[in-house]
Amino acid sequence: MNTIYQSALQCSRLFEGWQSTATAEDDSAKTTEGQELVDLENSLFRFTLWADHYSVMSRGRDSLDWRLRKSEVTHSVVLDLMEDLAHAISGVSELYSLLSS
Numbered sequence: 311m312n313t314i315y316q317s318a319l320q321c322s323r324l325f326e327g328w329q330s331t332a333t334a335e336d337d338s339a340k341t342t343e344g345q346e347l348v349d350l351e352n353s354l355f356r357f358t359l360w361a362d363h364y365s366v367m368s369r370g371r372d373s374l375d376w377r378l379r380k381s382e383v384t385h386s387v388v389l390d391l392m393e394d395l396a397h398a399i400s401g402v403s404e405l406y407s408l409l410s411s
Contacts, residue, residue: 315369319367321392328399328406
């Protein structure tokens with residue numbers, strides 16, 4: 311079983327990978343692509359803020375996994391949302407790379 315921590319870590323890595331790709335390609339970016347970079351940075355900021363606020367990246371009793379251990383439905387919903395977010399980030403990152411080429 312995946313944990314919220316593992317899924318959040320995957321999302322964080324995907325965001326950072328997308329950001330490094332977008333930043334490297336931003337030198338020749340148009341205004342709309344520049345706006346996409348701003349949107350990406352805002353999304354990464356909101357994700358990081360959410361993860362920090364709910365101790366998603368913590369281990370042990372402080373973690374969101376621990377606090378939701380007895381609420382299987384809520385844990386499952388959060389985990390599904392994290393997996394959906396990872397899928398969305400991957401898709402948008404691939405699309406951004408294709409459009410930038």
